[in-house]
Amino acid sequence: MGQKILFEKIHIPGIKTYDVYRENGGYASVEKALKMNPDDITEEVKTSGLRGRGGAGFPVGLKWSFIDKKSGNPRHLVCNADESEPGTFKDRYLMEYIPHLLIEGMITSSFALGANLSYIYIRGEYMWVFKTLERAIKEAYAAGWLGKNIKGSGYDLDLHVHCGGGAYICGEETALIESLEGKRGNPRIKPPFPAVKGLWQNPTVVNNVESIASVPWILLNSGEDYAKIGLGRSTGTKLFSVSGHVKKPGVYEIEMGMTVDEFMNSDEYCGGMIDDRPLKGLIPGGSSVPILPQHLIFKTANGEDRLMTYESLADGGFATGSSLGSGGFIVYNDTACIVRNTWNFSRFYHHESCGQCSPCREGTGWMEKILWRIENGQGTEEDIDVLWSIQAKIEGNTICPLGDAAAWPVAAAIRHFREEFEYHIRFPEKIKNRDHFVSEP
């Protein structure tokens, strides 16, 4: 069993409730933080090397240090709980089973930033989790951890949980801010980054649930202790949501640095392939990141062991690597149809595009249509080149990363599984029974 930071207490019966959480050491980091200089908390988080767990991996302490505290403007902490990346469900697990850990992290982090009004923005489909959080926040107010003059410290904090309407784009931090302000969730052009001009034009930090929930441990132990866990610049532990053709799908907390082989095949984690069928592909970080073909999953292109770290999963760039992304670990066996899967992702991104920029608005629709054609045995050889050209024209030419996220899975599928696209085009009659498609050499 590796080190557990986030899931250490998750299996204690009743840990969802304030009383049990408190009896088990809950809110101790707030007691400690309130006696500290807020800037020292930021320094501690910087030392920890904690990187944003939403997908981009931006250093959390560095982001906090961009907040201008001198101007005297109100500042905000917004927790991004709009977890919508296909294949990603780790934040839901944390919020559902140990909601007070997130609230504790929100208080210590808000105190470090000097924020007196903070928000948790949760996706609309997580209505029951929204209710769990509301209940927990009410308990925290009743126990004096939120509100005016918290525990006699002179520090005030109000915390609200806000439910989104179910749009994927509202997980993009500036769209989230627009939505929180009561507007349509259209991403803003960056810079300015939210740390400079965010909610109501005030300096705002937007952090993922898992990032914020890691802060209490860092404060109670130390940034240095956190940095000792993991490997290199991939410090600490990381949650992975595992789905697909493995024996034990679920949410796992691992110390970063173990091999992909161990994570996938040991009984403690994924337990190996279901029915012991051959492995075909892996998406290690949610639908937005490239799929890895079988020969690049356990070893990098250089023949080194592929590790569960930011660096190793990205090794080789997108030509032969992928990304840790949001930790949505999707495993495919040989019965999976990569064309159908890619079409399904394209359909999703087309549906979720906000429509502000034409490469994304039009390009995602074109990709969806062409992929549907190929999947249904009506594609032509030229379609593959047209698809390649569309994704290349979307990448890097849009306001927000949704465009890139739509382009990358298509590029990777063509790059690594081109023969499967060609197979669909050349042998349409063989793919009629799509549910049981098994790729043939």
Ligand code: NAI
């Ligand atoms: P990003 O790289 O643009 O930004 C990362 C963070 O660093 C942001 O908070 C940004 O404000 C901050 N930042 C970057 N440069 C800065 C600077 N110079 N000054 C101040 N702040 C700066 O990436 P973004 O858009 O936040 O996230 C994209 C990732 O999100 C994707 O790679 C994808 O994996 C992931 N994602 C996760 C989802 C989920 O459900 N968890 C859903 C969709 C995408």
Ligand code: SF4
């Ligand atoms: Fe909207 Fe897509 Fe442009 Fe993002 S990339 S702003 S989702 S149209």
